[in-house]
Amino acid sequence: MSKSRPDMIKGTLDMLILKVLSLEPMHGWGISERIQRMSDDVLEVNQGSLYPALHRLARRGWIGSGWDVTENNRRAKYYRLTPAGEAALAKERDHWRELSWAVDRVMAAEGA
Amino acid sequence: MRWLDDLAFRIRALLGRRELERDLEDEIAFHLERETEKNVAGGMDPREARREALRRFGGVDRFKERTRESWGLRWLDDLRADVRYALRQLLGSPGFSVVAGLTLALGIAGTAAIFSVVQGLLLRPLPYDEPDRIVRFWMPLWWRGQEYDFVRERATAFEEVAAYSNDGVTLRGESSTSVTVAGVVSANLFDALGARPLLGRTFREGEDRPGAEEVVVLSHGLWRSEFGGDPGIVDTRILLNGRPATVVGVMPPEFFFPDPETRLWRPLDLDPADPAYASNGWLALVGRFEEGTGDARRRAELDRIVAAVGERFEYPDHADKTRDAGLIPIREAILGDVEGPLVLLLAAVAALLLMACVNVASLMLARMSDRREEVAIRAALGAPRGRLARQLLTETVILGLGAGGIGAAAAALSFDAVVAALPLRVASGMGQGFGEILSLDWSLAAGALVLAVGTGLLVGLAPVRRLGGEGPAGALSPGRDPVPDPGSGRLQSVFVAAEVVLAVLLVSGAVLLARSVAELRSVELGFESAGVVAVDLFVGEGDMGGGERLRFFRETAREAAELPGVEGAGLVSRLPVRDGGWQGSVRLEDRPDLTGDRAPNSYWRAVTPGFFRTMGIGIVRGRTFTGDDRTGAPDVAVVNRAFVEAMWPEGADPIGKRIRSLAVGDGSGEWTTVVGVTANARSVGVRGPVPPVLYRPYAQFTATNLSTVLVLRGSGDPALLAGPVRSLVRRRSPVVAVARVTPMERVVEAEISESLRLRLFLGLFAAVALLLGVVGVYGVVSYSVGRRTREFGIRIALGAEPGRLVRSAVRSGTVPVLIGVTMGVGAALVVSRFVSGFLYGIEPTDPWSLGAAGGILLLAGAAATAVPALRATRVDPVRALKAE
Numbered sequence: 001m002s003k004s005r006p007d008m009i010k011g012t013l014d015m016l017i018l019k020v021l022s023l024e025p026m027h028g029w030g031i032s033e034r035i036q037r038m039s040d041d042v043l044e045v046n047q048g049s050l051y052p053a054l055h056r057l058a059r060r061g062w063i064g065s066g067w068d069v070t071e072n073n074r075r076a077k078y079y080r081l082t083p084a085g086e087a088a089l090a091k092e093r094d095h096w097r098e099l100s101w102a103v104d105r106v107m108a109a110e111g112a
Numbered sequence: 113m114r115w116l117d118d119l120a121f122r123i124r125a126l127l128g129r130r131e132l133e134r135d136l137e138d139e140i141a142f143h144l145e146r147e148t149e150k151n152v153a154g155g156m157d158p159r160e161a162r163r164e165a166l167r168r169f170g171g172v173d174r175f176k177e178r179t180r181e182s183w184g185l186r187w188l189d190d191l192r193a194d195v196r197y198a199l200r201q202l203l204g205s206p207g208f209s210v211v212a213g214l215t216l217a218l219g220i221a222g223t224a225a226i227f228s229v230v231q232g233l234l235l236r237p238l239p240y241d242e243p244d245r246i247v248r249f250w251m252p253l254w255w256r257g258q259e260y261d262f263v264r265e266r267a268t269a270f271e272e273v274a275a276y277s278n279d280g281v282t283l284r285g286e287s288s289t290s291v292t293v294a295g296v297v298s299a300n301l302f303d304a305l306g307a308r309p310l311l312g313r314t315f316r317e318g319e320d321r322p323g324a325e326e327v328v329v330l331s332h333g334l335w336r337s338e339f340g341g342d343p344g345i346v347d348t349r350i351l352l353n354g355r356p357a358t359v360v361g362v363m364p365p366e367f368f369f370p371d372p373e374t375r376l377w378r379p380l381d382l383d384p385a386d387p388a389y390a391s392n393g394w395l396a397l398v399g400r401f402e403e404g405t406g407d408a409r410r411r412a413e414l415d416r417i418v419a420a421v422g423e424r425f426e427y428p429d430h431a432d433k434t435r436d437a438g439l440i441p442i443r444e445a446i447l448g449d450v451e452g453p454l455v456l457l458l459a460a461v462a463a464l465l466l467m468a469c470v471n472v473a474s475l476m477l478a479r480m481s482d483r484r485e486e487v488a489i490r491a492a493l494g495a496p497r498g499r500l501a502r503q504l505l506t507e508t509v510i511l512g513l514g515a516g517g518i519g520a521a522a523a524a525l526s527f528d529a530v531v532a533a534l535p536l537r538v539a540s541g542m543g544q545g546f547g548e549i550l551s552l553d554w555s556l557a558a559g560a561l562v563l564a565v566g567t568g569l570l571v572g573l574a575p576v577r578r579l580g581g582e583g584p585a586g587a588l589s590p591g592r593d594p595v596p597d598p599g600s601g602r603l604q605s606v607f608v609a610a611e612v613v614l615a616v617l618l619v620s621g622a623v624l625l626a627r628s629v630a631e632l633r634s635v636e637l638g639f640e641s642a643g644v645v646a647v648d649l650f651v652g653e654g655d656m657g658g659g660e661r662l663r664f665f666r667e668t669a670r671e672a673a674e675l676p677g678v679e680g681a682g683l684v685s686r687l688p689v690r691d692g693g694w695q696g697s698v699r700l701e702d703r704p705d706l707t708g709d710r711a712p713n714s715y716w717r718a719v720t721p722g723f724f725r726t727m728g729i730g731i732v733r734g735r736t737f738t739g740d741d742r743t744g745a746p747d748v749a750v751v752n753r754a755f756v757e758a759m760w761p762e763g764a765d766p767i768g769k770r771i772r773s774l775a776v777g778d779g780s781g782e783w784t785t786v787v788g789v790t791a792n793a794r795s796v797g798v799r800g801p802v803p804p805v806l807y808r809p810y811a812q813f814t815a816t817n818l819s820t821v822l823v824l825r826g827s828g829d830p831a832l833l834a835g836p837v838r839s840l841v842r843r844r845s846p847v848v849a850v851a852r853v854t855p856m857e858r859v860v861e862a863e864i865s866e867s868l869r870l871r872l873f874l875g876l877f878a879a880v881a882l883l884l885g886v887v888g889v890y891g892v893v894s895y896s897v898g899r900r901t902r903e904f905g906i907r908i909a910l911g912a913e914p915g916r917l918v919r920s921a922v923r924s925g926t927v928p929v930l931i932g933v934t935m936g937v938g939a940a941l942v943v944s945r946f947v948s949g950f951l952y953g954i955e956p957t958d959p960w961s962l963g964a965a966g967g968i969l970l971l972a973g974a975a976a977t978a979v980p981a982l983r984a985t986r987v988d989p990v991r992a993l994k995a996e
Contacts, residue, residue, distance in 0.1 A: 029143040033150075048170030051139070055182060059121055067135075077139045 013045070013053050015092040018085055021063060025080035027070070028054055054079060062088045125183045136179060140172060190502070198507035202514075208479060212472045213515045216571075218880065219465030220519030220563045225530050226458050228523075228556040233536075233546055234451055238443060239367040241306025245271075245405070248445035249397035250438045253713075254693075257382045257389040259425065259433075260298070260397060266420050269413040271402045272304035275395040278374060280819060282652045282849050283338065284351035289849035291650045292334065294352075295369065295377040302329075302377075304400045305369060312346035312361030320379040326357040327379065332365040333548070334375040352378065354652020354847060370396075370446055371538040372548040391696050391774045398442065414439055426710055450546050452949055453535045453870055460621060460877050463614045467881055469567050470614075471888045473574045474607045476508065478895045480575040501576045508575075509568035516564025520557055527552050535869040537862070574603055604892045605928040612932025612969055613939055615878075615885040620940045620965035622878035624951055625871040627961060631953030632864045638793030638802070639688060640728030641856040643679075645830035646687050647822040647837050648851035655847035665820045666810060668844060669720055672824055675836050680825045682723030683810055687821040690859050692796045698806065700759055701770040701783055714755060714804040715795055716773050718813040724750075724790065726825045734767045734788035742811035747784040749773075753792045755804035773806055784808070798863050799952065823856070830855045870950055885969065886976045893925040894980035904984050914986075921981035922974065929973030933966045940965070 020026060020034050031054075032045040057063045062085030068078045081089070125132055144165050151161035166172065180186065202209045240246060249255070249263075255275065264273040274297065281294040302314035314329055328350070330339070339345055349356040357378065368374065383389055401410060414437060422434035444451075480487070487500060523530075531547045538545035649668070651661055665683055673681035686694050697711035706712060721737040723729075732753065741748050749771065756766045770783040792802040826833050834853040841850050861868065904917055944956030954961070
């Protein structure tokens with residue numbers, strides 16, 4: 001979805017966050033930047049939804065948080081994936097694959 | 113399990129709120145910093161970079177709000193805000209708050225106090241093991257030792273059958289002798305109750321038979337007060353009735369049987385060789401059913417016992433033990449007398465509390481009406497109705513809590529006085545009765561708290577329901593005097609009616625009790641109680657031999673008659689009205705067929721010649737005793753009229769007839785000649801018919817009673833004789849104890865003390881109810897009429913007659929009162945069934961009493977309506993019109 005499109009579906013944002021964190025622990029701002037870069041600027045994270053999503057995921061126990069120091073010696077809150085989160089990520093990915101396959105099939109249908 | 117983690121999170125959030133806030137702030141700050149830096153690196157100037165970062169983030173404050181909401185702590189913030197608002201409102205109108213608060217506090221104080229008593233007495237389990245297996249045997253008459261042994265042998269479904277009675281015993285102390293109530297029990301009584309001692313042991317089998325050593329078990333209270341809680345008390349000897357007795361055990365603090373005034377227990381002396389064994393009825397029986405005995409088996413057992421008893425013993429008609437047989441659960445037997453009055457008082461005080469709530473709710477409604485503008489604005493600005501309702505309830509609950517605090521404090525301070533005034537006395541009554549096991553505890557505070565919150569919520573209900581009554585437009589209409597809200601006016605009328613119903617119930621209850629007491633007071637005593645004082649004398653059997661004792665009592669009576677201010681003195685073995693007991697079979701010489709178990713029953717008393725005159729008991733035939741009637745002279749007796757009617761119903765002249773009482777120690781055992789008939793004097797209690805009584809001269813009595821009552825008639829205040837008599841007795845012998853000195857009038861009062869106390873409380877409640885009702889009606893009418901001031905002013909200016917307006921206002925104000933009175937009388941009729949047990953000589957549906965209650969309420973209601981109505985019409989019409 002490009003910049004002119006409305007927000008991502010809530011579930012997708014969660015999945016993307018989990019994926020990013022599966023690569024390495026990161027603070028909130030970093031996650032937002034990473035998603036943007038990894039999608040070649042197609043996906044722009046709505047920062048108003050980012051932190052609520054992070055807190056939600058933390059409440060569920062899929063990610064954990066802790067304060068640490070950045071490379072610039074600044075204090076930031078880092079998130080990391082928990083084992084439960086890993087399992088959740090796999091499930092979300094399967095679910096997404098199923099969903100997008102189904103949508104593709106409908107869109108690929110020729111006129112009858 | 114997710115909800116568990118969630119809950120854990122919420123709790124952590126609650127406790128670590130500040131840290132969470134700080135984290136949130138820091139996290140956002142960090143994010144914005146990095147975003148700003150990124151923008152600056154992209155070429156923007158710092159200020160613009162910051163602005164862009166903020167814009168991209170979205171509303172920071174909004175975000176913080178949402179995050180906080182996700183923490184689930186929103187309610188805490190709301191609550192804090194509500195409480196602050198509520199306090200502002202309550203403190204801002206001190207008049208309302210004080211009146212409402214005190215009204216509620218009054219109701220809460222009374223209800224919490226009585227609830228605490230109910231909790232301490234009725235809701236607490238009895239100090240016996242598995243009380244539902246314990247029963248008391250029916251008791252139209254006391255049981256004889258012979259009957260007890262008989263029943264005990266034949267009981268199969270019972271694990272234990274025990275017997276008990278009570279007696280006064282003397283305890284010898286350092287310098288004087290005191291008297292205490294003792295339980296005289298069979299050896300297995302404690303086993304039947306399933307009660308275990310704190311120290312030592314209870315009685316062993318055989319200790320209640322002749323030849324056993326003198327043993328005694330102490331109550332915890334007595335152990336503390338008389339023996340200083342000495343831990344080595346077991347196996348020491350104390351002087352009981354002047355004789356040494358070994359203390360074998362001490363009971364735990366919460367134990368009592370059959371009431372808290374019995375402070376020690378000693379075994380019976382069941383001796384089949386003793387004539388009293390077969391003739392003296394003085395025992396009560398309790399039994400413990402075997403485990404798992406069902407209702408059917410219990411009934412079968414009862415029937416078996418009744419049949420066996422009926423077969424073995426023959427009973428005269430008026431003393432037939434096979435009639436009205438029943439097994440009473442121990443709880444009812446012990447608490448039955450106090451349970452009824454307490455429950456009645458609890459219901460009455462709860463009604464009072466309800467009235468207080470209704471009053472305050474009415475006040476709240478009026479206040480809400482005044483604040484309609486403000487509420488409407490807030491609703492218009494977007495406050496959800498739920499929020500407004502919560503705020504209102506917060507306000508009333510805080511009011512309730514404040515009232516609860518004051519009420520609890522008041523109740524705690526007056527607790528002892530309240531307990532002393534409650535009808536908790538016990539028949540043997542020398543002390544506080546059941547009040548002795550009551551103490552101030554958690555139940556008062558807990559009760560007050562629950563009531564505080566409950567009344568707060570209850571009071572808030574009505575205004576909350578009126579909240580959504582109308583849209584903002586109605587409330588915000590131009591002109592400072594908005595149209596009065598008709599809905600709330602109707603609700604207030606309902607409140608008035610409800611208050612009146614409750615008030616009628618309370619007032620009619622008080623009137624009925626008052627009339628009951630009047631009836632009791634007017635009972636013919638048959639003697640003159642004014643000016644007479646009763647002195648209880650006790651002496652231990654080890655301290656004085658039997659003959660010496662009798663001589664001592666008679667000589668003391670003679671000397672007492674010489675004291676200044678004393679007009680007459682006499683002795684009686686059992687005091688009229690107060691003391692029961694001493695009843696048994698009588699034989700009539702001219703009816704030899706009435707023998708054995710068919711012999712008629714009578715009470716007997718030993719008296720000195722001065723007794724009749726001192727008590728003012730009239731003689732209707734023959735003579736009373738003289739100094740010549742003593743040992744060696746022919747045995748004589750004086751009987752009362754009831755005796756004559758019972759023994760010789762055909763109307764024969766009793767003078768000269770010979771009878772023989774089987775009283776133990778009664779003279780020579782020869783035939784006794786009746787020489788006189790007295791008027792019926794109340795001998796046992798004040799209620800019911802006067803029983804047959806037979807009097808014998810003290811000088812011809814050989815019984816070795818340990819106690820007697822000296823009655824003195826004084827020319828002045830009888831209570832003043834206490835001091836001189838005590839000194840006289842002490843001077844004559846230090847081992848004789850004066851247990852108590854009581855004016856006869858007080859003795860009679862104590863008989864009806866339960867009714868007196870109920871009358872006191874109900875009267876108090878009725879007075880408060882009347883006050884609350886009047887204030888309530890006055891408030892409501894005054895408010896609604898106040899709203900109509902303008903209307904009145906206009907109508908008067910247009911020529912309306914003020915009288916008509918007053919009448920119309922009074923009429924509309926009195927309608928709810930009328931409805932309330934009608935419903936109240938109806939409710940009183942419905943409830944009457946439950947109240948009849950407390951009344952004497954009057955029916956609970958007595959039309960005069962109910963009519964009086966209704967009339968009082970109507971008058972009060974009308975007056976409360978008329979005053980504000982009158983005031984409203986006096987208002988200058990011009991001023992009313994100008995009033996803004």
